[in-house]
Amino acid sequence: MLLSTSEKVDAIVVGGGIFGCAVAYYYTRDNPGKKIVVLERNEICNAATSRAAALVTRIRSKKDFIPLSLETYRAVAEMEKQLHESMDMKRVGVLHVAASEATVADLDNLMRIADSFNEPAEYLTHETVKTKVPWLKTDEALKFGFMPNESYCDPYLLGIFFARCAKMNGADIRQGVEVKGLLMEGNAAIGVSTAAGNIYANAVVIAAGAWSPVLAMQAGVGLPMAPVRSQYWITERNAIFPVDSPIVLLPDAQAYARPEGGGLLFGIRETKSFTSSPLDIPKDIIDFSFSPDRGVSDLSEVIDKLGRFFPLVYDIGLKYYIAGFSGYTPDNNLSMGIVPGVSNLFAATGCAGAGISVSGGVGLAFAEMISGKPNPYDFTNFKIDRFGKIDPFSKEWLDKCALARSQKRSG
Ligand SMILES: Cc1cc2nc3c(=O)[nH]c(=O)nc-3n(C[C@H](O)[C@H](O)[C@H](O)COP(=O)(O)OP(=O)(O)OC[C@H]3O[C@@H](n4cnc5c(N)ncnc54)[C@H](O)[C@@H]3O)c2cc1C
Known part of the structure; x- marks a missing residue:
């Protein structure tokens, strides 16, 4: 027009x-x-x-x-009514895994926050977690918190x-x-x-x-703000990843995971997050190479942190690699x-x-x-x-924002 x-x-x-x-x-x-x-x-x-x-x-x-x-x-519920269609939100809950004294304190605080918002949250035993999340090596953890209303979506x-x-x-x-x-x-x-x-x-x-x-x-x-890359991988299918198992947050590994189509989607915070000046990103990021090796070198750097909780990561095939820019501060x-x-x-x-x-x-x-x-x-x-x-285009500013993402521990 x-x-x-x-x-x-x-x-x-x-x-x-x-x-x-x-x-x-x-x-x-x-x-x-x-x-x-x-x-x-x-x-x-x-x-x-x-x-x-x-x-x-x-x-x-x-x-x-x-x-x-x-x-x-609230918007999802309202739009589903307006369109007479389901968004198919996956309400699988989130499992917070605390494996150090510091993250136990963070988890306890988070449980209090959930309570103050009237959101259900409970501590789970190692046994319960083993059945809920078969891929997780539970003996590394000191405490688990579960919030059943948390979801992921398309x-x-x-x-x-x-x-x-x-x-x-x-x-x-x-x-x-x-x-x-x-x-x-x-x-x-x-x-x-x-x-x-x-x-x-x-x-x-x-x-x-x-x-x-x-x-x-x-x-x-x-x-x-600065464009900073986020990246994640999706593994090949395996019965160890039930489609209805919860999202898992692993602050001690600076990682998160959730089921995806019979495999596991997992993301990490690499040691040095990649950033680019907003002036240098092509208008269509389909043309942008976020990582020539599909993030493998970044993953290798931190893999032992994740392997503590997800030992199969060393052997499982990685089927998909997805990356993009978010605006970090x-x-x-x-x-x-x-x-x-x-x-x-x-x-x-x-x-x-x-x-x-x-x-x-x-x-x-x-x-x-x-x-x-x-x-x-x-x-x-x-x-x-x-x-x-x-100056949002200066190297100093971009590096500051990228560092903030690298150090992020929460989901
Ligand atoms: C790998 C990855 C994992 C993520 N995981 C999560 C997660 O688990 N949970 C979560 O909440 N968020 C997550 N995010 C973040 C989330 O994707 C972003 O916060 C969100 O998509 C930002 O939306 P936006 O509308 O700001 O930007 P975009 O979706 O990037 O949209 C901006 C649009 O502006 C258009 N545009 C730019 N300039 C112009 C112009 N001059 N004229 C016209 N159009 C223009 C662009 O073409 C683009 O379509 C993730 C992001 C990535 C990359």
Whole structure:
């Protein structure tokens, strides 16, 4: 469709990943008749979103994330009703494995957090865990905590559910439309430019994933996040991986795992996480080589940490390798909200590797803010200016963000 150069809408979202689609979903749900357009230069939900391991974690030590994730579960139930289709969330629960005094203390704290959110959580014995998770070498652990409501999902499907419901409610989702630049009037964002013309709006939301700092810089803002690679493997099938066994978090190995199609999907935090300047990532990451050896050298470096709990890792065949960029920050918090010093500009960015989990709350928060209403959540710890003035393209900044991911212990 050709755009008119004087097109005017209420809100523009740049980027059709899960964040952009979730914003459009809530905005159209709560503002019937208002016009929102989502501009995606490739296909929707095909960058980070489709690559996620998609643990939809409800309870975590970063308490500010929890209400956002709980909203994701509410959205799933609501969208299933709207579409008369199931999302087939895999409610298998999560098993937290603590194998050192420090992680036992972290687990005890997490169990208290679960309790404070009225989320079921119980300690399990070694015997129970052996039957639930046959691949796990349980004698390494000191304590196990189990939270039965935790789930994983198909991340592409979740993103597409947001998009389909938004479209049914009136959102205009355009694929193959690249935003070339922000249109500014003084200190205010007034729209975006595309190859087909300019679009003007009262609010512009940057939800461009790994590429977001490039757009924010056009408004003179150094967005505090960096694209940092996450990677995981899926093993060949084996009866030792029951499809209904829980997600397993292994902070002492800085690893996580979950069942996938009769095999095991597992991810690690490598010693040096790979990062790239947002300026250097191709527009379509299908063309990007995340690792020439499919992550094998990174895995080799940390394999003994994982082998303590998953001895079969040394022998089992690895069938698939998946990698992608998430927006990491030095404190592993999200980086989002109203862009300081620029009117009408918002950034739903810096997902900290948790964007699938928090997508519901993020979508609702931005739909409210761009409608001129208060943010229903506390974003104090996510503030865009919390690191002061930063250069998101400098090596020093990129390394800081990559280090934060390498040191991450939680799921
Ligand atoms: C390997 C891996 C495992 C993960 N595991 C989990 C997990 O278990 N749980 C979890 O919650 N999260 C996980 N994540 C993180 C999750 O995938 C991300 O947080 C989430 O997908 C971010 O969504 P997004 O919309 O911000 O970005 P994206 O999905 O990357 O979407 C951004 C979109 O913006 C578009 N865009 C960029 N620039 C422009 C432009 N100028 N004009 C138009 N369009 C533009 C891009 O084409 C892209 O489609 C994982 C990520 C990876 C890579």
